[in-house]
Amino acid sequence: MSAILKILDIDCAYESVKVLDGINFSIDKGSFTGIIGPNGSGKSTLLRCTTQVLRPEKGTVFLNDFNLSMMKSPEIARLMAVVPQETSITFSFTVKEVIMMGRSPYLNRLQSESKEDYEIVNYAMKLTNTHYLAERPVTAISGGERQRVIIARALAQQPEILLLDEPISHLDINYQLEILNLLLKLNQEKRLTVIPVFHDLNLAAQYCDQLILLKEGKVFAIGTPEEVLTEKNIKDVYGTNVMIKKHFVTGRPNIVCFSTCSQHTSFKGKVHLICGGGAGSSILELIVSQGYKLTAGILNTGDFDWEMAKFLSVKLVEESPFSSISYYNHKRNLELIKNTDVCVMASIPFGQGNLENLKAVEYACDLGKPVILVEEQGINKRDFTGGQARIIYNNLKNKKGVIVVNSSVEVLNVLPGLLSSEQHN
């Protein structure tokens, strides 16, 4: 693979504010490279410098080893096409006329379009599926259609590189995917080098084979999506706590955000949550987000609740994967319960391996601690012990100090009352 685009040490400033500072990278022919970064990190400016719309103060852009600043604009336009975020067209040109404008870098003044130009335009319309729009006024089509038309116009320039400045940020999700799939097809079938600026990190991870992460006008990271989209990088660049998961279909990194990203500091009381398998993740998040001091048990290492609890830095008792709860860990769980103000149990299923969880709740009851049972599903559907769990559970429901709620959110409604009465005691 050879580098088609090389950016060498580019500096750029608006007035006296430095927007790009020593940018360096190169992009291989046929790659799909996304440029990402927070607002104001210089993504669009980088794009404008690359196309020479903005002449950088320092540094050079090489396209196929030619220095772009030495080339005339029609020459550049024959190699590089740009799709802007949004094109407002106020004049009622037809779709075909707009796409034909992409041929203008090839035509002399007064020269009219040849048969070949019409063929190229037809081909661009075929690739982008805009044929059926050809004679429609461009002012009377939808946003998604318009963006396809603009891509067709860019393709009519027969470029080697296609740059896109947040091409999908104004579109609905269906159009976003349609446009991105189109770009992917062009990239894979036509070996077109595609360089989009992205806002949506997950979509960037799905579609790009290389990502460039900008921070304050500098390249912070460059590499495959797996290399660039790490929890640490996101924290460093965006200042946000996120969780990176593998996308369950594509295997690409997938970012999960929480409302807890800005955490409460006020301490309201101690809550112990018994959960596991994923049934407790929303309660975990809700309770932590409200500023309660949370402990959890007993979680199997690697399951979803465990991951969430780890991510939220919750103190927890953990058991090895797919193992029954050991006596040692059961004791540790009871230890945590002893120190808590309220015990909450998520709507978890019961098997022989985790019956100790129910016993732990009984223990809390016996200590006189308030208990909240979350019942998103009736116990009959969650009992895989042949009735054993059901008996204990129903028993539990009738004990003093036990409250049953139907959803995770309700826990938050009940908690404050329990904690204040607890303090009075």
Next chain:
Amino acid sequence: MNFRWRWRIVFSLLFAALVFTVIFCTAIGPVSIGFFTVVKIIINSLPGAKNFMPAENWPITYETIVFNLRLARVILALLVGAALATSGVVLQGLLQNPMGDPYILGISSGAALGATTAILFGLGNYMLGIFTIPAMAFLGGAGTTFVVYNIAKVGNRVSMSTLLLAGIAVGSFLSAVASLTMVISGENLHQVIFWLMGGLSNRGWKHVMILLPYIIIGIIPMILYSRDLNVMLLGEESAQHMGVEVEKLKKIMLGVAALVTASAVSVSGIIGFVGLIIPHIVRLLVGPDHRVLLPASALLGAIFLAVADTLARVVAAPLEIPVGIITALCGGPFFLYLLRKKKNPGF
């Protein structure tokens, strides 16, 4: 391809209408000359035509009326109309603003100040004779555009919205100065007001000769750059990405639009509405493509102004109405009618 055919039909019709208008407008007047007599007089005057045409018996004065009085004025109206319509097209396109017209950059106010000064201070006695007013108006108009352009220019770039605002600001200022001059002077006000309302009375071949070269010099680059003007309608940055040298284009187009407008204003005074409505009407007929829009607007602008000027001559004869009044009286309602008829006028 069927677009090409449509264009050809539109051009043929407009051209036929132009020829008809010239003859018709020449025929009408206090001395009524027959339509075909005018045709014969014109053909007869062509070199070599006398060999083919039998001698006709029309009074010799007819030839004087046709050539020295009416034809010159009709042709001057054609030129002014074409000038205003084409610069209207160019400015609406460059500014991407449907309100664009040739006067939007303050040309009218600058020219008005120049002309007012020349009339009120009787400068004609000292310099250039009858050409003093046109010369001063031209200087005022072109000079204003130059000032406005330089105000809007930051570094190498000209922002179109700043240009518009600067044009309005400078224009209002100069209008105020012109009004002040009129108030203080208090003489020859009638002449000034007639000039400000625009008119072609007492103009002749000399004016045609002054105007013609500017119009030719101006309209040729407009036609040459019409594809670039189309691309500009997708936005300045997109145009740059498609290989248009945007700043250069803006400079050239503003320059020629100012040249053409200032020269037209210098001979005709301020004739409003032609530069605003003709481009819109033609866009409704042929679409927004400048390659056909520009020449078609030139033809329709020419026809419209020639007819309007003829009306100005005859409706209240022997009194002449300033043609600017006619253009606004006819143009305004007609334009409104078009707007209502086609809710989206294609802009």
